[in-house]
Amino acid sequence: MKKLFSLLMALMMLMTVVCSAVAEDAAQVALTVNGEEITAAEVEEYAQLLYNNGFTENVDYTQAVTYLTEETILKQKIKEFSLDQYTDDEKAAFNLDAQAQWEADIAAYVEYYLTEDTEEARAQAREDAIAYYEAYNYNQEAILDNLLLSESYTRLQNYILEGKDTAVTEEDIAAAFQEYVLQDKEMFEGNVYMYELYQMYYGYESWYQPEGFRGVTHILLPVDEALLTAWQDARALSEEAEEGAENTADVEAARQAVLDSCKEQIDAIYSRLENGESFEALIAEYGTDDGMKNEEYLKNGYAVHPDSMSYDADFVAGAFSEKVQKVGDVSDPVVSQFGIHILQYVKEIPGGPVEMTDAIHDEILEYLTSSKENSFYSEAVGGWVSASEIVVNDDVIAALSAVEETEVPAEETAE
Numbered sequence: 001m002k003k004l005f006s007l008l009m010a011l012m013m014l015m016t017v018v019c020s021a022v023a024e025d026a027a028q029v030a031l032t033v034n035g036e037e038i039t040a041a042e043v044e045e046y047a048q049l050l051y052n053n054g055f056t057e058n059v060d061y062t063q064a065v066t067y068l069t070e071e072t073i074l075k076q077k078i079k080e081f082s083l084d085q086y087t088d089d090e091k092a093a094f095n096l097d098a099q100a101q102w103e104a105d106i107a108a109y110v111e112y113y114l115t116e117d118t119e120e121a122r123a124q125a126r127e128d129a130i131a132y133y134e135a136y137n138y139n140q141e142a143i144l145d146n147l148l149l150s151e152s153y154t155r156l157q158n159y160i161l162e163g164k165d166t167a168v169t170e171e172d173i174a175a176a177f178q179e180y181v182l183q184d185k186e187m188f189e190g191n192v193y194m195y196e197l198y199q200m201y202y203g204y205e206s207w208y209q210p211e212g213f214r215g216v217t218h219i220l221l222p223v224d225e226a227l228l229t230a231w232q233d234a235r236a237l238s239e240e241a242e243e244g245a246e247n248t249a250d251v252e253a254a255r256q257a258v259l260d261s262c263k264e265q266i267d268a269i270y271s272r273l274e275n276g277e278s279f280e281a282l283i284a285e286y287g288t289d290d291g292m293k294n295e296e297y298l299k300n301g302y303a304v305h306p307d308s309m310s311y312d313a314d315f316v317a318g319a320f321s322e323k324v325q326k327v328g329d330v331s332d333p334v335v336s337q338f339g340i341h342i343l344q345y346v347k348e349i350p351g352g353p354v355e356m357t358d359a360i361h362d363e364i365l366e367y368l369t370s371s372k373e374n375s376f377y378s379e380a381v382g383g384w385v386s387a388s389e390i391v392v393n394d395d396v397i398a399a400l401s402a403v404e405e406t407e408v409p410a411e412e413t414a415e
């Protein structure tokens with residue numbers, strides 16, 4: 001809850017101005033929490049805020065009441081435990097932070113909208129920035145209030161966790177690691193497409209490695225676009241033809257023309273490899289693939305599988321060609337839609353659970369610790385909510401919901 005509310009406070013300035021659908025009844029009491037009244041306008045504003053920032057799938061007033069109830073109780077507990085009291089030095093420090101953030105926000109606005117870099121233009125842009133932010137009730141004082149409120153929530157969390165056992169053992173970490181490995185194995189074993197999709201496009205870090213992958217680096221030589229197009233066109237015609245013998249010869253001729261265009265470079269690369277120069281050094285001198293500038297890829301190569309869908313098919317075929325059978329082997333030149341590749345098999349990637357590195361260990365430790373802390377936190381908040389006197393004016397909430405339901409079709413029609 002603390003994390004959620006901190007995010008909401010940080011995003012407050014992004015919220016569009018809420019035009020109350022029940023403006024004439026905005027002051028009606030929608031909710032009372034331990035005697036503290038919350039108006040219909042506050043519920044509506046909060047529901048819009050949750051929706052605008054993706055916390056709910058639609059403008060949900062019932063959800064807004066739930067969030068507001070917990071938030072109100074937490075603020076009451078902060079006050080009850082005197083967790084909102086700060087020394088003059090603490091206030092001064094927070095004020096400096098608020099001032100720095102305020103100036104940074106103004107500067108960002110000025111730099112974004114400035115059209116003429118003169119003293120007058122900058123002064124005007126600064127005035128515009130202040131007016132813009134003030135229209136959303138966002139200023140240095142609001143930033144200070146948010147910083148103090150965030151600190152109060154941190155203090156409340158620490159208050160709840162004081163004396164609680166949140167320790168995580170090495171056995172806990174090992175067990176969690178095995179559980180995640182099994183989950184990943186179930187998802188990715190024998191499913192190269194799914195594995196590559198999650199790894200390369202979703203940024204998912206799998207702790208299970210499917211069998212059959214190898215690390216491959218390459219030297220990519222650029223080729224004249226017209227030659228590549230001629231080769232691709234010839235191959236397309238060959239694939240379409242019923243009798244492909246003559247067209248196959250055309251494809252090979254077009255491919256050879258591509259190779260001939262870089263013959264001098266290709267010959268030099270293989271000659272220097274035979275003389276003992278490192279493949280890595282030749283990548284730096286000849287290669288044009290930016291991926292090979294990444295230290296991780298340069299050291300361990302791209303993880304390629306015979307069934308890889310994430311790499312060019314010609315590149316994959318070259319990576320598993322007859323000449324590339326063991327670590328250190330170098331392929332013949334491979335022509336693909338990107339140019340000419342000379343590939344090296346640099347690493348065998350064994351299948352099975354990955355090694356639990358320090359980074360993985362710490363990630364699991366942080367997750368399990370956070371889970372324990374959240375459990376204690378949720379238990380405390382749940383107890384406070386259960387012990388609270390909460391009165392919801394169902395008629396007001398129903399009226400808000402009814403207005404929302406009648407407005408949605410109109411908005412959709414306008415779109």
